[in-house]
Amino acid sequence: MSSGQRFEAAAARDDTVAEFDDHRRGLVGTLQHFLHTTPAAVPLIVLLVSIAVFGLLLGSKFFSPFALTLILQQVQIVGIVAAAQSLVILTAGIDLSVGAIAVLSSVVMGTFSFRYGLPVPVAIASGLLCGTLCGFFNGWLVARVKLPPFIVTLGMWQIVLAANFLYSANETIRSQDISANAPLLQFFGNKINLGGAIFTYGVIFMVVLVIGLAYVLRQTAWGRHVYAVGDDPEAAELSGVQVRKTLISVYMLSGLICAFAGWALIGRIGSVSPTSGQLLNIESITAVVIGGISLFGGRGSILGALFGALIVGVFTLGLRLLGADAQWTYLLIGVLIIAAVAVDQWIRKVAA
Amino acid sequence: MKRTLIAAAAALLASTSLGLAENISACLITKTDTNPFFVKMKEGATEKAQELGIDLKSFAGKIDGDHETQVQAIETCIADGAKGILLTASDTSSIVPAVLQAREAGLLVIALDTPLSPIDSADATFATDNFLAGELIGKWAAAALGDEAANAKIAMLDLAVSQPTVGVLRDQGFLKGFGVDLGDPNKWGDETDPRIVGNDVTAGNEEGGRRAMENLLAQEPFINVVYTINEPAAAGAYEALKAIGRENDVLIVSVDGGCPGVANVKDGVIGATSQQYPLLMAALGIEAIAAWAKDGTKPSPTPGKDFFDTGVALVTDKPADGVESIDTAKGKELCWG
Numbered sequence: 001m002s003s004g005q006r007f008e009a010a011a012a013r014d015d016t017v018a019e020f021d022d023h024r025r026g027l028v029g030t031l032q033h034f035l036h037t038t039p040a041a042v043p044l045i046v047l048l049v050s051i052a053v054f055g056l057l058l059g060s061k062f063f064s065p066f067a068l069t070l071i072l073q074q075v076q077i078v079g080i081v082a083a084a085q086s087l088v089i090l091t092a093g094i095d096l097s098v099g100a101i102a103v104l105s106s107v108v109m110g111t112f113s114f115r116y117g118l119p120v121p122v123a124i125a126s127g128l129l130c131g132t133l134c135g136f137f138n139g140w141l142v143a144r145v146k147l148p149p150f151i152v153t154l155g156m157w158q159i160v161l162a163a164n165f166l167y168s169a170n171e172t173i174r175s176q177d178i179s180a181n182a183p184l185l186q187f188f189g190n191k192i193n194l195g196g197a198i199f200t201y202g203v204i205f206m207v208v209l210v211i212g213l214a215y216v217l218r219q220t221a222w223g224r225h226v227y228a229v230g231d232d233p234e235a236a237e238l239s240g241v242q243v244r245k246t247l248i249s250v251y252m253l254s255g256l257i258c259a260f261a262g263w264a265l266i267g268r269i270g271s272v273s274p275t276s277g278q279l280l281n282i283e284s285i286t287a288v289v290i291g292g293i294s295l296f297g298g299r300g301s302i303l304g305a306l307f308g309a310l311i312v313g314v315f316t317l318g319l320r321l322l323g324a325d326a327q328w329t330y331l332l333i334g335v336l337i338i339a340a341v342a343v344d345q346w347i348r349k350v351a352a
Numbered sequence: 353m354k355r356t357l358i359a360a361a362a363a364l365l366a367s368t369s370l371g372l373a374e375n376i377s378a379c380l381i382t383k384t385d386t387n388p389f390f391v392k393m394k395e396g397a398t399e400k401a402q403e404l405g406i407d408l409k410s411f412a413g414k415i416d417g418d419h420e421t422q423v424q425a426i427e428t429c430i431a432d433g434a435k436g437i438l439l440t441a442s443d444t445s446s447i448v449p450a451v452l453q454a455r456e457a458g459l460l461v462i463a464l465d466t467p468l469s470p471i472d473s474a475d476a477t478f479a480t481d482n483f484l485a486g487e488l489i490g491k492w493a494a495a496a497l498g499d500e501a502a503n504a505k506i507a508m509l510d511l512a513v514s515q516p517t518v519g520v521l522r523d524q525g526f527l528k529g530f531g532v533d534l535g536d537p538n539k540w541g542d543e544t545d546p547r548i549v550g551n552d553v554t555a556g557n558e559e560g561g562r563r564a565m566e567n568l569l570a571q572e573p574f575i576n577v578v579y580t581i582n583e584p585a586a587a588g589a590y591e592a593l594k595a596i597g598r599e600n601d602v603l604i605v606s607v608d609g610g611c612p613g614v615a616n617v618k619d620g621v622i623g624a625t626s627q628q629y630p631l632l633m634a635a636l637g638i639e640a641i642a643a644w645a646k647d648g649t650k651p652s653p654t655p656g657k658d659f660f661d662t663g664v665a666l667v668t669d670k671p672a673d674g675v676e677s678i679d680t681a682k683g684k685e686l687c688w689g
Contacts, residue, residue: 067570073595074563165386171689172388172558172612175587176619191595198595269558270591271612273584275386276559278415320567326513326553 035343036350039300042343043291043307046336050311054318062321065197072203075287075313076188077102077265079206081280082287082305083213084257087250089288090217091230092297093142093149095251097134098258099280100160105131106262107164110173110272113182120184128259134160135255139248157281168274175270189267202264209257210306217302226250231298286333287312290340294348311336376645377407378638379429379437381422383466385412388610388689389630390440393464396631397438400638408638409434419443426450429459436460436641438634444469444517460644462637462651465630466518467659476640476651477659478633482521482607483528485626486579488666488675489605490529492624493577495672496603500576501531507568508540508551509561509580509589515539519581522607523551526579549575554585561588569596580606583613583625590621609667610689617667618680624668627678630688633662 035041055063062068081098088095105127112123134156141152178185188202217223225246228236237243261280266272291308293300312333319329380397382390394410401408409432411425419442427450429437436459441447444466451461451473463474471477494501508526511519523540527548535542541551549572554560561580568575569592578593580586586606593599599621606613609627616622640651654661666675667683678686 061570070566070570074566077559170386170388170391172584172587174612174615175591176616176621189591265559268591269562269588270594271558271587273558275557275584317567317570320552321570323550 032347032350035347039292039347040304040307042340042347043304043311046290047307047311047314050314050318054314054321058318058321062318065195067317067321069197069199069203071310071313071317072206073198073200073268074317075309076200076202076206077261077268077277078280078283078287078312079306079309080202080209080261080264081258081284082291082309083206083210083302084254084261085281085284085288086291086293086300086302086305087213087226087257088149088254089230089285089293089295090226090297090300090302091247091250092233092295093247093250094153094285094295095138095149095254096153096281097138097156097160098254098261098284099277100157100164101131101134101255101258102262102265102280103274103277104134104160104164104167104262105259106265106272106277107168107274109185109263109266110178111168113185114173114177120182123182124184124263127262128256131255131257131259131262132252133255135252135258136248138255139251142251143244143247164274170274172274173272178266178271185263185266185272186270187267188264189270200267202267205260205264206306209260210302214302222246222249227298229298283312284309286337290333290336292340292344294344295341299348308340375405375407376642377409377432377434378641379409379411379425379432379434380634380637381411381425381429381437381439383413383416383422383440383442384418385410387416389465389608392688393440393630393634396634397638400635404638404642406638406642413442417442419446422447423450426454430454430457434459435645436462438462438464438637438641439474440465441468448473460641460650462640463659464633464637469517471658476653478636478640478651478662479659480628480633480664481657481661482518483525485607485628485664486522486525486527487529488525488626488664488677489579489607489624490526490531491675492529492666492668492672492677493526493579493603493605494530495675496623496670497577502547504530504547504577505572505575506530506532506548506577506579507565507572507575507589508548509554509564509568509578509585510540510551511556511581512553522581523579526605530577554581554588556582557584558588558591561585562592563588565589565592566595569593573598576602578602578604580604582606582608583610583616583622586613586622586625587616590616609665609683609687611684611687612689614667614680614683614687617683618669623670624666624677625683627665627667627683627686629662629664629686636660636662 108130109123109127112118112126113120138156141147142149191198191200225241228241229243229246233243287309288305290311291304316329413421454461461474463477465479467477468474520540524534524537532545550568552564552567554564578589583606586604593602603623606622606625613625617625643649653659666677668677669680671677
């Protein structure tokens with residue numbers, strides 16, 4: 001009894017100390033602490049502010065269900081690939097081969113249907129398998145052979161891209177042929193119209209994927225292991241995480257998601273085009289960085305990557321509607337990237 | 353031991369240089385070897401080279417704009433003792449010193465498809481008249497619309513913000529053919545005609561074409577004429593129009609004449625396209641190098657132009673009065689890629 005009372009007294013004293021501490025932390029400190037615990041907050045705020053600013057400048061032209069959902073359609077591919085990129089970056093890696101894997105997967109889906117005449121679902125499954133296999137090679141080289149992810153995926157990017165051009169002979173499969181003979185390939189291009197707001201299946205897939213991954217990363221053992229591996233692989237190993245298995249699974253999942261992005265790409269552009277998606281790796285890294293995910297691994301929310309992709313989309317469409325030269329978009333995105341990393345560094349100081 | 357090695361090496365050198373003296377060798381340097389246009393160019397050159405017994409080596413940049421690789425390729429060709437180079441330059445002015453170096457070494461340099469700047473840096477230029485290609489589709493679009501041309505709402509889907517010459521020539525040619533005042537004909541985007549809704553860039557692929565079309569539709573939903581830099585961009589623009597259900601009341605015109613593009617003209621996706629002939633371009637180039645190696649004759653340009661015009665034809669199934677055209681059946685025979 002008496003010990004309990006003493007505990008309570010101690011707790012009460014601790015409370016005042018904590019309050020005192022809080023007081024000294026001040027407004028900026030509280031903000032820093034809040035941002036540290038909620039990594040997706042910064043990109044969300046930037047996104048909402050930029051929508052508001054462009055809405056004020058452009059009025060109903062921008063602030064319409066049509067234009068706002070158009071942004072979703074324009075970022076869907078980058079958004080899906082950014083989800084894959086986020087997973088890899090959370091393990092303190094980087095994946096330069098994402099775009100190439102997406103395009104090769106879409107080419108596999110197209111050629112398997114049209115060149116070999118396989119049933120479309122089989123062709124799609126083959127495309128998804130192709131992406132997963134590319135991811136497996138990445139993961140195996142990173143986890144087993146212990147090569148740096150940058151080098152592995154730099155090589156894989158070239159290999160996959162060259163394989164794509166050699167295999168496809170750079171032939172485009174036309175949209176009209178696909179919709180006549182293999183409409184399932186354009187599945188993600190189907191759309192739902194809600195009073196002017198147009199949601200393609202690809203957009204819905206992107207949102208569901210990101211929310212699903214956010215849940216898995218936060219709530220499952222595998223998800224926590226991904227963060228642990230990215231934060232400190234040795235500590236993770238010592239506390240019983242199977243680091244190599246986790247890494248390989250992350251790269252495989254990333255490859256699979258890229259293959260889905262390739263499928264969604266067919267829905268978006270209608271045709272199977274081996275030359276599309278060339279800049280997806282850079283665009284996805286941009287989205288991830290603007291989304292506040294640390295390139296050093298182990299920190300950030302996958303929701304941030306979606307917000308990052310949307311910020312780029314809002315700036316691109318908003319500036320075009322304002323009639324600005326396209327170069328201004330690139331310039332502002334450059335500023336955003338540097339600002340995002342600067343904010344990240346500042347938030348990290350809270351831990352020290 | 354050492355002496356025998358040196359002797360063997362000398363014998364080897366002598367035999368290779370002898371081998372070179374017997375054969376005429378030539379180089380083809382393209383922007384990339386992924387774009388079907390250049391793939392077809394390479395095919396045309398290879399076929400002609402085999403026919404004439406010329407030893408052809410092909411080089412290409414990794415991506416469009418890869419200047420370093422092209423300079424290296426020119427240096428390799430000089431070292432190799434080639435008689436001539438066929439070049440589609442990525443960077444038309446920076447490549448000039450390397451080209452002059454090759455010409456001083458006695459090589460015939462022919463610019464294919466893309467003129468160097470200045471154009472006389474190469475011995476000759478074999479190219480499509482891109483301005484004429486644009487003009488043909490412009491005239492066709494104006495004729496197809498008839499009186500409605502005066503109220504047209506035009507979207508211009510261009511290549512890149514850096515305004516490479518091929519993109520500017522096609523764009524400005526189209527506008528002249530349509531009857532729009534050009535302003536400065538050396539750049540696009542400075543026109544004041546209210547019929548032009550806007551310019552956007554596509555990078556010449558489906559994805560860029562769709563995005564650019566969506567951006568312009570967000571500005572003006574009732575666009576009814578779409579100029580596109582090439583057929584992949586046109587296919588992307590069509591998808592954007594289809595998404596809002598306007599694909600049937602918009603006229604899309606394009607340039608290139610690739611096989612998927614011609615098929616799209618047949619299916620009514622593209623109204624008309626100006627077809628160019630990369631196979632012919634490359635074959636003529638190889639013939640010119642053979643003639644140069646034989647007796648030192650240089651090819652001469654088409655009268656009235658500063659380059660050799662390899663021809664362009666309008667492909668459409670809806671011929672318009674006053675604009676010469678071929679139908680898609682003929683276009684399919686002549687198409688590439």
